[in-house]
Amino acid sequence: MNIVTLKPSKEKSLLRRHPWVYANAIDRVEGKPASGATVIVRSHDGRFLARAAYSPHSQIRVRVWSFDENEPIDHAFFKRRVQRAVAHRQAMVSRTGAVRLIFGEADGLPGLIVDHYVADRADGAAGRGQLVCQFMAAGVEAWKEAIVGALAAATGCPNVYERSDVSIREKEGLEQITGRLAGDEPPETIVTSENGVRYHVDVRNGHKTGFYVDQRDNRALVQTFAQDREVLNCFCYTGGFSLAAMKGGAKRVVSIDSSGEALATAQKNVEANGFDAARATWLDADAFKTLRRLHEEGERFDLVVLDPPKFAASREHVDRAARAYKDINLTGLKLLRPGGLLFTYSCSGAIDAELFQKIVAGAAADAKVDARILKRLGAGVDHPLLTAFPEGEYLKGLLLQVA
């Protein structure tokens, strides 16, 4: 039996149901657990704390599967966890084709992300859609087969693709890997729909699993505020917010991204929805420079979206990231007409909601505008946040209105 015994008093976080144990909290390891093997975690005085997955190469040495002493970790366990997560989504998230089915720790499956893209029937694309997974820890890697089987059974979707091309796997001693895990090869793009808008998703070559499912509710909000407005969408990727704005009746939408491929898909999305392409302008450019140029040229907008990539990969990068967030928010605010709206986001886990609000406040001060927070924003209900695991919060945003 593999047993991990903690140093004295290091059991506290597990007793509060936090699912990680760092290497420096461990006193000794008995048995020779392989990467991803199940271990029993005990307190220094021998009490059972959890069953968990062992990651020999990671500083996060142990990730908890279960705090229940009577729960074995076997195929049935993964079937239960996957079914529970899927049932929760079916109850909470309807009328959308793109859903996060499994969100790691919050679903009791640390290190696993699964998104489900349901094909839009109106497109004639039959089939039951596509599941896309990211296995980012040794434990879920070791149980991949069980998880894939459970996913197909719980969703009725036989097509499972892996996008574990994420650098975090190196910390687990795992290579980056992509490919088909079950069912058919994914089509070039799958057309899915969200808030009544159709989107092409390239699960093989797109970012992450192909689409930023986490912004669904925020795109819906943009849609409701877009009527007759002139919109600027920075870091637009495949046009998520841009298409939402067009659906909502925006007069004109200018979108910026430095990825030509993403912009090509965005233009396909305009077509897929039958929108007038003349309402949309796509700029293949650096957003920092282009924001400044647009401002200097006297362009002004009624609604600006700033949804940049993660600027702070870790805590060491917070200062530099804060300057970058301030830079775009400063120019974004200056580009707004009086009464204009700014939807601004950060997906850097290392920058919390409080710090992000301070950065935006600094930008408003430097822009010499009165910015009012209308709403605090975050990811949708398919990205739950475990109370015991505040680290799970990464996407935060603000809806601001300038006076």
Ligand code: SAH
């Ligand atoms: N809002 C999008 C997701 C944005 S992801 C949605 O709803 O789908 C971030 C995007 O920023 C990526 O598409 C990436 O290509 C782009 N990007 C990264 N650095 C950039 C830069 N300096 N200028 C412009 N775009 C950039």
